[in-house]
Every structure is written in C-alpha cells, then in structure tokens.
Amino acid sequence: MTIGTLPASAAPLDEWSSVAETFEPTDFHAAPYLGNGHLGTVLPPSGGGYFDYGPGVHTSFPLEQSRYTGTYLAGFYARQPGSWNNTQVIAALPAWSGFALDVAGHTYRPDVDPATVRNYRQTMDFRSATVTTELTWSPDADHDVELRYDTFVSRSRPDLAVARLTLTPGCSGELAVTDSLDTTAARRVTPIARETDPVDGRSTVGVRADGTADTAFLVSTLDAPDDSRRVPVEEGLRLNTDVAAGQSYSFTKYVGIAATPDGPDPRELATSASEQGHENGFEQLHAEHVAEWDRLWKPSIEIPGRADYRRWIHTALYSVLASVRAGQRWSVQPAGLSSDDYGGLTYWDAETWIYPTLLALYPDLARTIVDFRAAALDQAKANARAYGLPGALYPWDDGPAQRCASPAVCGLVEEHLQNEIALAHWQYYLATGDEQWLRTAGAPVIMAIADYLTARIGPKLPDGRYHYAPVGGADEYVATSIDNALTNGGVMHTMRTASEAAATVGAPVDPRWADIAAHMAMPGDIAPGVPAEYLGYTGAPIKQADTVLLSYPFDYATQGYSPEATMRYYFDRTDPDGPNMSNAVGAILSSGLDPCRTQGFLDASVVPYAQEPYGLHSEARGERSGANAVGGSARVFVTGAAEFLQGLLYGPTGLRWTEAGPRLDPLLPTGFPDGMTVRGLAVRDSRLTVRIERRSTTVSLTAGDAVAVDTPVGPKTVTAQAPVQLPTRSC
Template identity: 70%
Template sequence: MHENFPRADARTSRREPPVRVGAHRADPKVLQGAGFRRFLIAVILIVASAPGAFVPGIAAAEPDAGWSAVSDSFAPDDFRAAPYLGNGRIGTMLPPSGGGYHDYGDAVRTAFPLEQSRYTGTYLAGFYAQAAPSPAYTQVIAALPGWSGFDIGVGADRYTPEVDPATIGDYRQTLDYRTAAVTTRATWAPEPGVAVRLCFETFVSRATPDLAVQRLTVTPSYSGDLVVTDRLDAAAERRVTPVTTFADPVNHRVVAGVRADGTADTAFVVSTIDAPQRSTPQAWPDGSGIDYRTTVTADRSYTFTKYVGISSTDYAADPLAAATSAAESGRAAGFDADRSRHIAEWNTLWQKGIDVPGRDDYNRWIRAALYSVLASVRAGEHWSVQPTGLSSDDYAGMTFWDADTWIFPTLLALYPELARTIVDFRGAALPTARANARGYGLPGALYPWDDGPAQRCASPAGCGLMEEHLHNEIALAQWQYYVATGDREWLRTSGAPVITAIADYLTARVGPKMPDGKYHYLPSAGADEYVPFSIDNALTNGGVVNTMRIAAAAAQLTGLPVDPRWADIGANMAMPPDIAPGVPAEYLGYSGAPIKQADTALLSYPFAYSGPGYSPSATLHYYFDRTDPDGPNMSNAVGAILSAAYDPCRTQDYLDRSVQPYVRPPFDFQSEARGDRSGANALGQSAWIFVTGAAGFLQGLLYAPTGLRWTDPIPRLDPMLPNGFPDGLTIRGLSVGTATLTVDIEPAETTLTLTSGEPVTVDTPAGVQTVTSGAPVSLPTRRAC
C-alpha cells in the first residue's frame, strides 16, 4: 500500500538555510581532533546546566508530577519518546528535540496496511487521500506539512530533530496531561565555548480547534548572531500534492497548501510569528521558511512564538482564509490568553475521571490513557475515532469496530457528547451504507470493515464476507447511546434508521430459513483474525439475535415499520454446537485452536446473550484460556468486566494484564501488542499510540467495578472492588441521561452521589434505587475474593 503513494522527494526536500556565522565561534585550528572537541562540549554542558549558569528566562511552569510524564534522556531515534498532542481535529507528534519532522527509518515501521517507516506527522480529521485500488478500503489518511519546531542556527551549526545527541545536555521533555502541553528544555552546545539554552512550549488548542501554538525561549551563552527559522516542512507530507508554498517576511507568515491525492480536497497550514523586535526576517528562496536573524547578548533570553492555523475544505469553503484567520487571531490574542482558554477547556474535561487511591501506577496509567483518548475526539466533529486517534497513520487512519466497541463505551460513560461523534459518524454514512448494500443486490445498510470517512465498500472480500459482526456492534452502540442519554429525538432521526437498516441487511444476509428450521450465517467471520472465514460464527450469530431485538424496539419507539421476520430470526438463529458444557464453539467446526483476540466471550459483554444452556462463566474461562497473549491489546479489558460478574477473584489479574504489558515509557502511552507484532498473522509492526487499547483499559475500570450495563429502561449497577484496590476506587462524572454521578466504591459500601442534573434511577441487586440531590444512595460492595 505504501508504494501506491510515492513521495520521491519526501526525505530529500529538506534544504538547509543560509549559514550564519556567530561572533564567538571557536577557531577549528585549536581543536585537536573529534575526541577533544566532544570533551570540551561535555564540559560546556556541565557548566551550562549548573544552577545559576544562565539568567532565568524560561518561564514554563512546572507541571504537577502526578499529572505529567517526563523524559530525561534525549533519544531522537526512539519513536516512543515522541509526545502526542491533539484536540480531536488536529493531531501531531513532537520529536524529542521539541518540534519538527523526524523519520525513524525503515527498521521502525507502521501497522497494516501502509507498513512504512514511522515519522512525526500531523493529521487533520477527515482529510484523506483516495487509495490506490485495494480489495479492502478506499481511503487513507493524509499527512500535512510539518509545522512544529523552530530550527536554531549558530554559525554553521543547526539545532534540528536530527541534532547530535552528544551536543545536548540538561535535557527534559514533559508532557502535562492536565494542560495537554509539552515543554522541552535542553542545553545545546554546538561548539566549544558556545552553548544555547532552549525551551519549547507547545499545545494544540482545545478552545480553538484550528489553532496550534508554540513558544521558543532561547538563552545563549555568547554574544553575536543567532538565527531562528520558522518553516513548514514538506518532508512530513504523505499522500498529498503541493498546491502552494510561500513566505511573507513582511507579515512574518509562511503558508503551505496541499491537495489530498486523488481528490479535490485541500488543506492549508499557515504559520505567523512574533519575533524579538530587532530580528531581521529573510524568506527562503523556495518560500517554505523564514529566517529570523537576531543579534543576541550573552545570558539574555529571546522569545519567538508561532501561531499556526490549520484548515481544510471539510471545515471551510476557503480553507486558506480560515487557516490564516486562526493564526492571526491566535497571534492577536497572544500566547498567555490562548493557553488560558486551552487549559480551561481541558480543566472541564478533567472534572470527570477515575481515581484509585494508593495506586500511583494506576492513576498514572489512567491519566495517560484518558488523555490519549480525549486528544483524539471532540464534540461536534463529523468523524469517528481511529485505532491510533490522530497520532499516526497506523491502520491508515481508517475506522474499524475499535470505535464502536472499544472506544465508544468509555466515552459514553463519562463524555456522552464525545461518544455521540462515533454514532453520528455511522448515521451520516447511512446513505453510503445503503448504496453499498444495493451494490450487492441486498436491502438495508452494509458498512465496510475498514475504510475512511467515505465508508464505501471496496470489494465483497473487504465488505460483505468478513468481520460482519461489525454490524451488530454498530447497532448496539446506537442503541446504547439512546438508552444512556434518553434522547428520543436523536433515536428517531439518526439511531433507529441505522439500527433498522442494519437489521434489514442482516435479514437478507441470513435468510431464508434452512430445512433444520434455523437461520444460518455463511460465509462469515468473527473477531478472531486467525480465522478469516467460517460458517455460523457464534459472535456474529448471537449478535444478530441482539440486533433483531433492538431493531424492533427502536422501530416501535420511533414509528418505523417492524419487519415480522426480525422476531423469527431472533428466535431461530442457529448457533454452533457446544464445544464444552455451556460453551458454544467459536464457529461450526472449531476444535479448540488458539484465538487472536476476544471473540465468543463477547456474547456475554457487550452483548447480553442468553441462549439455552449458555454459561457466561464457562465461556469466559474456556476462551480466555485460549486467547493468544501476544494478540492485540483489547481482550483483557473484557476479561475484567466479565470476571467481575462471574469470577471476581480474577478481575484484578485481567485489569493488570490489560495495561501493564502494553504501557511504554517515557509517556505511558499504550502499544497494540506486548512485542513488535499483534499476533502471529499481523501485518506490519504493532500500532502506536494504540487508542483502542487505552480505551479498552478504561472501559474495564468503568464497567467491571461498577457492574454498569446500559439496560432499558434504566441502567444496572452491581458494584464490586477488585482486590488490588484496597483503598477503593472513585468514578467522577458517570453520565446517566442528563445527570452525572460520583461513584465511590469502598471495600464494604458503594456510595452514589448526584453531582448534577435530575434524579437518577438505577437497577441494583437491592432493587431499584433513585439518587437525588442531597440524598446519596448506598449499596453493598461485593467482595472480590
């Protein structure tokens, strides 16, 4: 797939700016070889990093240690040492240097289907290229010009993402989850006798969705010339064609426009700079950057701030004007005002969350996981959430069941306004899904297993013959959104049309009834990717039963027609015979082989399957004992949720397994796999940053201890406390309808407190309970063991 989008100039288009000679550059004749030079640089770094060595001028506030992750080792070639910034519309990765474009080389590659070298990219939600002919998908996310980072020039030396690590000291890069900002500090000693102290402060605005901001503070140890360069780096582009590139030194502005390959969609990146007054701007000949030459005085600090607007034809009829307006408006407001508004938006998000007293490790993992999810979604957007959010082009930025099954339930419990983007994405794609079904001569709606925003079927193999359990999970998410929010109007206009259209498609897909009096699904495939095709996959067939039930309920609530065949299919859908008492075989003919990821066990959660003789407990144990531990990072979260109901002694083990093997330093983001590949048949290396796994881990913490289920007409709670949390667990902002609750789970008792909205009624083992303002409800907490 990578070869279908050649960028012959992607790694060769980076030009060096004109060399500037500093006043204090050492005479190379005095150097007695490279070893002596490195020794002198090391001495400079030690002296420069000593307390009081420089006049204070780097004003970035120190973040709360409990809400931040720190890298103290400059590792430019470690792709996991690149922090992620995002606001749900713009996503970008920063290299350890503090900004700019860095390619990690061919040894470090992305996941299916691109399998290309990793790099620090910037992505805009909804901005996709037309894929080359493929049997599975039609769109691939495009990458924009690199906007972050300033290059710094001292004499012939330049500070870039590829700077020599031997010249870097006093290094510290901090990702503050609470403020969604990255601060990078370093002392750069390019030559003996010359050192420059640097501080980059970067954020992608949550308050202004098309704005990113970066401030650089430079404190040199010498007096002379300094060059700071603002550029938009074409080397970061992927699957785009340049439209325009120009620099306007009078207005301190650099502009780059690109068109997504195979489309008419364009995106523009506009950078505008506040530089020290005595800086002299000079445009690069190719228009991709501006040098700001400044005569500096030793031990004084100089600040350069860039305001970057990013927009596309998805957001504005004139994206260049929109991007320019965002940049200039940000500049007019100023760094402090922009940052304050940005932090205020994140503070609102962080009012909700999960706290585990006494478990600093879990609190750190929770914050990192929730940050990676929240950075990938925003209310009101037209797009769903991809497996790696907007952090990379792993999985080509396509939408999978990850969004509906693994990410959606986490957002629904805490942020229903964000969860709505996922269900609305399916609703907006309904006309295309209907056209997909018609293309195969079928009624209803057919959604592709993997594709971009267009949601077009590329071929029968990638659409109608594999991973069709997806349709049941899409329908379930639509129904859960209605049950959780009670939004009947949304159900009428969006949710019910999707659910019933899926039911119409499945009715045709499984019919007619066979001579045994049952409906059969063939060919098909479940979630277990070690089995591409099968007959009567248990998860798919059991999901059909659920879809037929909720389709009838949604239709009755909204006045849509109810197909009488739905009830017949629900009552007579075939299931494969049991492979063990109470345990249906994964598919017809399954004999106990290892499985890649949770499949049949999903019948119990998120579905609530209850066929004759079915045992959720036995199914949990049978299949999790056969799940590949090297498979993708999602399964154990469901193990935690199911074990909380059926085998609570194992809940903590599943929770630990859902996070510990996958978290990677220094920023505690999650990988898709424990190793380099997510399963024996994985294509490419495991995905990073794996938002699906982060959301799965959070889903386990939200639904296992609470026993939360979105049952109609009221949700059900059955709290228990995992044995690894002796001091309890608190969920702040559990959303039910238009209200929010605080759920305090302690060893003996669980307390539900209404924190906003109207009274909330829940179903519990002690009966129906109503939580009102000033009248919390107490429930017994089940023991884990």
C-alpha cells in the first residue's frame, strides 16, 4: 500500500471543487451529484435534464437496470413485486433540471453531439453544493451560443431546487428555451397530472408511486426575459425569444418538489415552495443555501501538506452530508439520494459504515439513523411475531416500511444487523448522554432486539453453550453458516448492552441476557488467537470485513483471542475487488495494533475509489463489487465515503465511545508529517478540537461544558482554560 496521490492527468488540485474540462455525455462518472438530505439529483454533463446511459451500463443489485441521471425524494417509495424482498423500492421522479435550447432547427440537450461543444467546463463546487456548466455550442457553421448553467438543490429549503441558464448568442435572431419536466426520467411511478400555465410561467407534473397511494408533485415557476413569448408544449413551457448578438439572457426555474411523506397535500407544498422561491429570487436563495452549507462545514478534518487528502475529505463529506438531513425520520442508503443503486433500501451500511462518522461530527444527523429504527420498532416487532418469536426483527433490506417479506430476506440473512442496530443506539447514548432519548427510543429498541435474539438462539445445548444456526454472516461469499463469529460475538455485546440500558432507565433486566453473554459459543481458532469465521471455515477468501469487526466496532475480548493476529489473518484474505467496506476498519484496528500499517490502510480506503473527474467514491475498484456481485457497482457510494472518513476520525485519534467518556489514544500516521486536526468533535453538548502532532496531541474545548476523556495516561478533564496534552504514538 502506498500513499495516495492524484493521477498525473488530473486537473490542478482545488480542495473545494472538481472540474471536468472534456464533454463526455456517455460517461456516467462525469455526472455530478446534488443533494440536501431530502432531495437528491444527478445532473448530466450537458448541465441539466435527463440522460439514460443505455443497457450497457447497469445499476447495482437488485434492480440491475440501465443507469440514468435520476431524482429521488427521501421516503418516497414504490411497492414493487419484482423487488428483492417484494416490498419497497425507491421511486425516481421526473427530471426537473432540463432547459432545452433550439437554434436554427438544432436542439441542445443532454445527448447533444460532442463535436458541436467546445470551451467546455463543468465545476462541482462542494463548499457551496453548486454545479456550474459552461460551454460554447456551435450547432452549425453559422451559429454559436455561449451557455452557462448554475444549479443547486437548496439546503435551506428542502423542497426547492433551482436552475439558471444564461446564454449569449453569437448572432441575432430568434431562439427558444424550453423549461422541461421530463417524465421519461421517472421510474416505478404512474403519471397523474401535467399542466402548464403560460400566464404565470408555471408547469406542474404529478406522479403516483406504483403499488401505493403516495403521490409526488414537481412545480416549476419560470423567470425569463420580459419579451419572451410563452407557449405550452408537451414537455413543459417553451419561450420564444428575440436575441441580439453579444447580449446575455437569463432563464431561471424554481422547482418545488414534495411527496406524500412530506404532508397530506404534496401539490400545494410543491406549488408554495416554487412560488416562494420565485418571489425571493436566485441570489437570495443561493446565499441562504451557501450559508447553510457553511454551517455544515464547521466541523472538519484538516491535514496540512496533503492537498490530495483534503480534497478527498471534502468530496467524501459532501456526499455524506448531501444524503442526510436533521429532523428527518429517514435513514441513509448505500448510494444516498444519488441513484437507485441497491434499490434505495436500508442495509447495515447506515449503522456500521455511515453512522459513526456522523456521530463524531454531526450527532443531530446521526440521530436520524437511530430514530428511523426506533420509529419502525412496532413493525420490527410484527416481523418477529410473524416467525412466532418475541422482540424485534429488522429486515436486512427494505425501505421506510421495514417489513420482512420472508425468512430468505430477513430472519436468515445477515442477522448481525440486529447487533449493529443495538450498538448504534447505545453509542448514541454514550456520545450524547441523552437519557430521556435512551428511555423513550434507544433502550426499547436494544431490549426488543435482545428479546428476539434470546428466542432465536434458543436454549443451551449439552456442551453448555448457546449456538446460532443457521445464519448469514457479513461475508457474502458464504450464504449461511453455523456460529458465525461476528454474529455470535455481536450477540454477546447486545446482551450486555441490553442489561446496561435496561438498568439505566429502570426497566426489568432479563437474567437470560447475562447468561447468553457469558455462554455464547464461538467457533474454534483457525490460527493461534484467530477465531474461524464460522464453524467449518477453512481459510477461503472473504468478500469484505467480517470477523475483524469483533474488535471494532465491537469490543470482543476473551482469553486466547488476539485482535492483532485476527486482523492480519483476515485482511490477508479479504478480496481487494470487493466493496469498499474494509480498509478503513483496517486503519482503525492497526492504529492500536500495528501502527505502521495505518497509513497504507487509509490510502487503500480512498485511492482506488475516488473516481475522477469529481472525486466521488465508487463502490469498487472495477465494475463489480466482488466475485459474486450482480449488476454494476454503486457509482456514488456514500458507504465508502463515510467509511474513509470513519477511518480518519477513529484511527489516528483512537476515538471510542465508552461509559467513562470518549477514549482518545492518538497516533500520527506516517503520511501526515505535518500533523492532522479534527475540529468539532461532538461530545454531549460540547465540541472538542484534537490536534495531533509528532510528539504530542492537544485536546481543546471549543464550545460547551468541560468534557471528561479516557486516555492511556488516565482520565482527564478538558476545560476552556485547560486543554489536555497527550503523548502521540508513532510508527
């Protein structure tokens, strides 16, 4: 593993933006992603509208359809019999961002001939979450037009998206701009309304999610030159405009987007958002939007002297933040709101790979993940009852409903998820100290999961141990097994956590929880100090991190267990072509067990996956995420972006959440000779800055009350007047 650097062919580094200078309309990697945590959209290289990349470029499991530039709303799902678990799949909305331009019988749209485009430059500004596309379009020898598209999805107004087209023609005459709401982009919905009002400059489209009564509406209100002649057309509103050579003309669309999960009248919500946006205007809306993103950027991970890492950090954090929103009871999917990869369903990605990054820097955003599971507790209990069991059973993959369709996709598939949900809820309490939340939300989930697992595992066998069979583990190269090490080790942790949570809130403690924690079976060692992945495992390659997770995020420890030997054994057998869900854990584990490997793991968690031109994380190094992968790998893989950040946050700092407060044990990776700083580390209602330098680390209080931290040199208290100095470990 080597220290990561940008490819030699990449444009000069800018920490906050990425630029494409070649117009490649058929390259799906050249499509920027905009999101505000409620609404997400991917723009084509042309600047706006809808582009289908065709059957040669597939989305991931379970849909495996042609990739396209889609728009999605959090919580807006279809009921589709063809889906993996026969319940829900995210619905795609009509494309809202399109401005078609007609000049002298030629049309500029996403599939425009690249030979007619020059001076091309598309900029994804991550700091302001804005995409700017500039080019000169020359459809024939007698005509050319300079085009500029400025597009953003408002962070300050979650139901509003804005696009502005500014054009400067090279000759005088008439041209036409069409504000398009393109229903050909929609998936898994049925159109129910399309109206155009040329007097108010408004277009409306409505759709219903298949198999449901849920509807969504898109309402566009247009700002255009006063002398434009408005003509309703099938795709929206066409504006015929007389133009003079060298003069600039602007067309701005304010698109309100809302669905049934947002309120009982989504059409009214979308119309109001569009009208208010139009009244406020582009400049005010963009300023509000940028101000909200500036607030989000206050927490930071800073690495002086490493422009490549700083850029990777910004692009990764952007894709995570673009996919989650405070106060919204909806979780984060592997691809966020960028696509229908993985059907937009919720997996362990949320709790295990995305949540820890949010918990460290944005606990208000992290809460959306645990609150989503808490809100679904009644359904999870119904899932368990359907199998004749008590407690709560969450499905391996489903949408907002969190229904179990069958044992094949719920009770027998990757039940380690139950332990990771319980862990996330306990970690939220440890990090925030919110006992009221624990009483009303966290503890009920943890205890219900423990009740399910108690019944699922069953009584002790004659060997005096509890066994788990059959079970699907995290290694997806093995369908089912007996006594999967991660699952069984996680059960021990869940049982201990359930006892602690119940005692904390004054609830009854089931004595069986402690007995299971003490007598849960583990498979025998396959090497000294290394538990086999499952009973009968013989050392085959594994798809992604599995048994190593016993040491992190869990804290498994028993006589004879060697975390270091386990780490070395399993990372040597992890498929490098599997999904980007392993290397950051390697960085976290090695920071305490084998520090000289930490930098290599950090590099490996980002270098193969940050895809140019925008540096957004893909799921795999190639087109498939593992030997048994079905469909393509996820194109914007929020899981991998958050995992990379998790490695930086929990590896070098040694951060762990404990009952005694956050534990810190800093290490300076070899590739960061000028040190690194984490600003805005959230502990309860306070914020810390952790500055790691060669010989010592300074922990400072930047907001809130004093914070108790657990350190290798004993407990310390960080106050505004007295920062804490800790020794920095090195390789």
